[in-house]
Amino acid sequence: MSEPLIFAIPSKGRLKEQVDGWLTDCGFTLETDGGERGYRARLRGLPQVDVRLMSASDIAAALDAGDIHLGVTGEDLLRESGSLTDDPHTDDRVMLLRALGFGRADLVVAAPQSWIDVEVMADLEEVAHLYLARTGGRLRVATKYAVQTRAFFAAKGVADYRIVESGGATEGAPAAGLAELVVDITTTGATLAANNLKIISDGVILKSQAQLAASLRAPWTAGQLGSVRRLVSTAEARARARKLASLRWPPEADTVAEAAVAPWLTAGATRRTDGLLAPESALFDLAAALAEAGVGPVSVTRPDYVFEAVCAVVDRLAERVSHRA
CATH class of the missing domain: 3.30.70 (Alpha-Beta Plaits)
Structure with missing residues (x-):
């Protein structure tokens, strides 16, 4: 028997429900081993596929390492791991196969609403420079997305800042006196607004959504590629038919x-x-x-x-x- 394709999907939450619904709509039934708390599953209609249930962040890491062939996770997590870039001189470790149209969220830069003169990233550059001159310190940016924050701020010409790694609720960092700015994921902006933060108008770093992605580091066989072809071609056929x-x-x-x-x-x-x-x-x-x-x-x-x-x-x-x- 040939080696199965290892396919990871989110193990819980709204994203798991959406992936289950997408697979069912395509004609594949997810059958979990060990009941709802199991972490292994099969897809009826797609033989020779070993389904693993993992967290979205673990799926991104496993794709990056080549421990799985295929996974569904957020594009924001793949880009933060560095496995997916826009740099033509950097070899990607993951390839996006299909955007799934759910799990949407924006990675954004947000500042206090009281900063009435700060509307665009160019304003932040000026504020950061003045802050450094006045306090001798750099503006603090709380985030879990340091890689994308550094790349975006560099592209916008903002240099006088430092990253504060966020281990909890990032949007609460300014109110707690831990940071002046935040870079965080949001779907509606309501949580940011509730914490008296506003999104910088040109501060959308990434419009993320759930992606079906393949590892370029995993060892592939012709049979495993055949399983991916069957899954993707069926998903495309279903979307085309609508x-x-x-x-x-x-x-x-x-x-x-x-x-x-x-x-x-x-x-x-x-x-x-x-x-x-x-x-x-x-x-x-x-x-x-x-x-x-x-x-x-x-x-x-x-x-x-x-x-x-x-x-x-x-x-x-x-x-x-x-x-x-």
């Missing part, structure tokens, strides 16, 4: 119908032997064009999946891991 509708008409009207729908064949619609597969946004325009041409009845169905012959992202993954072998 945006498409299938139109059918009587066979005897085919010639007239083909002429009526011709303008849409260069705008995302695909001709089929029994009708047309078209973007749902064009559905009513197509129905009207067919009716005007005297074609009917026209039936509309929504496909469950629309598979393509290739899965480009997994092809790129296969190429990248082969180069590292």
Whole structure:
């Protein structure tokens, strides 16, 4: 028997529920060993996959180390680990395969609301310089995201500050007198506002969300790549199907119908032997064009999946891991 693909998903909380829902929607059922408190699972519909239940931060670390092949975690955690960068001279250790559309949060710079003259990062640069001249110390920035904070502040030209590692509730650091600024994850900004903090208008470091990611350090076999291809191509087919509708008409009207729908064949619609597969946004325009041409009845169905012959992202993954072998 070939080695299984090791796939890690969050072990608890809202993110686990969302991943479970995504897998179920794609047609894969998660079966946990040892009940709800188990830390190993299987995916019905995707054999040869060993599912591990871990914290989101542990998943990011395991992807970085090559201890697992595949994982779902936040992009913010992957970038903080340094396994995923925008530097063309740095080899990434993790590859993003698919953004999942949930687990959204922004990594932001926030300052006290009382700093009425501070609206953009350029203002912070000036305040930091004045603070250093007045106190002899640097502005303190409380954060759990030191790597991304340093890179962002450098890009914005802010140098007179120092990082204060946050071990607890970061947003409370200014009120406790531990820092002047914070860099933290937020979904709505409500917690920051409740702590009398405001988000700097150009201080959004990262718009993060849950990502399906693959380790470039893990040892890969053809069978493991095949399992990833099946998972990703199915997820893509499910997402593609939500945006498409299938139109059918009587066979005897085919010639007239083909002429009526011709303008849409260069705008995302695909001709089929029994009708047309078209973007749902064009559905009513197509129905009207067919009716005007005297074609009917026209039936509309929504496909469950629309598979393509290739899965480009997994092809790129296969190429990248082969180069590292």
